[in-house]
């Protein structure tokens with residue numbers, strides 16, 4: 001922690017009222033990616049503010065599942081002891097076509113071999129408060145309304161492949177309606193899927209890349225403290241047809257489970273699928289042993305979208321960066337976005353810190369390269385994987401083959417959760433071989449493996 005952090009904070013409080021203060025960094029959104037970015041910048045001693053339109057704690061539609069990747073980030077932020085009070089689980093029970101396999105999280109030198117299930121109501125509050133304790137100033141119930149673009153610098157996102165330079169963000173106090181411009185040298189947009197400011201600036205989602213859609217509800221269950229989270233790979237519609245999606249039951253350890261259904265595909269192939277009906281059918285067909293029924297529901301189910309595979313571009317401008325869902329950073333293999341929110345927020349903070357130390361806009365532009373280096377090839381393979389499983393026939397055959405091999409499924413779990421060990425030196429090649437071995441039983445494998453072959457060369 002930089003020794004200057006406290007005096008900077010005091011100066012900030014005095015001049016913000018006058019509207020003259022220029023923060024080192026301003027973060028829009030206090031979800032996983034925004035709070036992580038704010039924490040890492042504040043911990044390094046920078047003068048950082050966060051604008052969050054909701055009052056925390058607040059509900060956030062999510063499966064509430066933290067994988068070992070997410071736990072590692074929380075531990076790095078000093079939240080290891082607090083998060084240990086949540087429900088710890090040891091692995092994934094995967095179920096399909098009458099079979100089930102229990103797969104434990106692998107031993108890994110960098111990640112723990114456990115995860116947690118915790119409501120976003122509690123989790124997001126913990127991380128935002130951690131950022132505040134490190135010195136970030138958080139303005140709750142303050143909505144970012146529009147960016148203040150530096151018109152002295154000409155730019156066109158569609159032509160330049162960069163977002164325009166910003167001077168600040170116009171904000172509105174949700175309760176009083178009072179408008180105020182907050183100024184900053186660097187701005188991190190962590191607004192989630194709504195992406196009001198990013199879209200205003202010209203960032204767009206590539207519609208050819210995977211988008212998920214998911215619906216979840218809370219249910220009381222006698223198995224609320226099961227040591228495994230559960231996924232179902234054969235979810236169906238009310239006519240009994242298998243759908244290109246999955247169902248989950250994640251035990252919260254507090255008398256409840258989080259149960260939901262998700263669809264992951266490209267090119268809007270799930271259009272026309274009724275997710276409410278899908279969830280009802282899933283609860284009726286698959287959740288019996290958990291004691292779930294419409295009667296055990298704690299309230300109405302809510303849903304949301306999952307932008308995947310780094311699908312939004314551009315992700316940077318001279319002094320702007322997009323993180324988490326705003327950058328489309330969810331893992332296409334498994335729909336996990338919390339850890340990637342923490343990781344992209346941390347990466348963005350590192351780039352802003354470098355820029356503030358004198359590296360300037362080059363450091364900001366390096367963010368896209370660093371994202372590509374961290375996730376590019378992996379997500380490319382993930383996109384091919386989504387294309388493959390979007391075909392119900394292929395999905396059916398792959399799942400049936402996988403469910404007869406514990407070793408293969410353990411391996412796939414490591415791949416899908418991005419938990420390959422460093423000694424597995426050629427992960428892309430390994431993924432290729434895993435998918436190929438599964439796909440051999442599927443019709444016309446060449447059709448969907450072409451992309452992977454290219455990716456591994």
Ligand SMILES: Cc1cc2nc3c(=O)[nH]c(=O)nc-3n(C[C@H](O)[C@H](O)[C@H](O)COP(=O)(O)OP(=O)(O)OC[C@H]3O[C@@H](n4cnc5c(N)ncnc54)[C@H](O)[C@@H]3O)c2cc1C
Nearest residue numbers: 029031032033053063064065144192214304324325337338
């Ligand atoms: C049904 C469902 C289930 C999921 N299950 C899981 C799971 O089990 N595990 C997992 O890892 N991921 C899961 N995800 C994905 C995960 O929820 C997201 O990837 C994650 O929340 C992204 O974090 P973020 O910080 O980018 O955005 P968000 O969490 O969406 O945070 C954005 C924040 O910005 C605020 N904001 C937005 N606009 C403005 C504005 N204009 N002004 C001020 N504030 C603003 C919002 O109020 C919000 O607090 C699920 C998603 C869905 C929809």
